[in-house]
Amino acid sequence: MNASPVALHGMTCGRLRMPHPFLISGEEGFIEVPVPAFFIVHPRGTVLFDTGLPVGIRTDKERELLVAAPFFEVDFAPGADLAARLAAAGHDIARVDYVVNSHLHFDHAGGNALVPNARLVVQKREWEAGRIPETIASNYFNPIHYDLGHDRLEIDGAHDLFGDGSVVCVPTYGHTPGHQSLQVRTADGDVVLCGDACYLRRTLEELRLPDIVADREAMLRSLELLRGLVQRGARLVFGHDDAQWSRLNHGPLAALGAAEVARADVRP
Numbered sequence: 001m002n003a004s005p006v007a008l009h010g011m012t013c014g015r016l017r018m019p020h021p022f023l024i025s026g027e028e029g030f031i032e033v034p035v036p037a038f039f040i041v042h043p044r045g046t047v048l049f050d051t052g053l054p055v056g057i058r059t060d061k062e063r064e065l066l067v068a069a070p071f072f073e074v075d076f077a078p079g080a081d082l083a084a085r086l087a088a089a090g091h092d093i094a095r096v097d098y099v100v101n102s103h104l105h106f107d108h109a110g111g112n113a114l115v116p117n118a119r120l121v122v123q124k125r126e127w128e129a130g131r132i133p134e135t136i137a138s139n140y141f142n143p144i145h146y147d148l149g150h151d152r153l154e155i156d157g158a159h160d161l162f163g164d165g166s167v168v169c170v171p172t173y174g175h176t177p178g179h180q181s182l183q184v185r186t187a188d189g190d191v192v193l194c195g196d197a198c199y200l201r202r203t204l205e206e207l208r209l210p211d212i213v214a215d216r217e218a219m220l221r222s223l224e225l226l227r228g229l230v231q232r233g234a235r236l237v238f239g240h241d242d243a244q245w246s247r248l249n250h251g252p253l254a255a256l257g258a259a260e261v262a263r264a265d266v267r268p
């Protein structure tokens with residue numbers, strides 16, 4: 001493998017309990033999942049991929065989740081937010097250069113307010129959907145999470161963040177209109193942070209879509225794209241897979257190389 005200039009880390013920014021069909025259509029009961037976020041250190045800048053839950057959810061779930069509030073139970077202890085996680089590892093969140101949002105849902109853009117000086121990197125079609133009342137409502141967006149005046153780079157499709165192929169936004173539309181994943185070239189291979197393009201291993205292996213999906217056909221195409229990346233040697237980190245994440249996430253800021261992800265792929 002080529003040497004990579006990039007260090008990739010993962011952290012857990014709370015947990016959610018919700019009806020199982022929210023993640024896998026046709027299932028019954030409830031599912032409890034982690035809310036991951038990722039921190040990347042590159043010689044020319046630091047990057048957060050997703051920002052976890054909004055801090056306000058602890059005290060006013062209705063204000064943060066609106067009509068979705070009754071469906072979610074939230075475990076988000078003090079110390080689990082992004083600012084605290086980074087501080088515990090010796091990083092100042094005020095100095096983070098980029099926030100790449102996979103999409104604008106509350107558990108992915110909810111902590112954007114904690115990163116005021118970062119440049120937001122978001123797909124243009126996601127940002128547009130997040131500005132129109134009808135698509136805000138149909139996608140369960142809440143502008144208080146993302147419409148905060150950040151310096152913003154709107155991209156249209158794939159985007160190589162540093163121009164060296166080490167951190168690349170990969171369009172994976174479908175879950176929301178402009179969802180994107182992030183491909184990171186670690187020292188021992190490519191890791192793709194799926195976000196909610198692929199919630200769980202089951203989503204990929206069984207092509208089981210969730211109840212909440214903006215465009216089913218687009219989401220299926222995105223899952224095929226992720227399968228293709230796996231065939232070319234990439235390792236996937238799923239969006240909310242408790243079994244995988246519990247094997248990956250050790251310590252406050254866990255190093256995530258391709259080897260770590262490969263080890264976590266061992267089935268029980």
Ligand SMILES: [Zn+2]
Pocket residue numbers: 105107108196239240
């Ligand atoms: Zn999510």
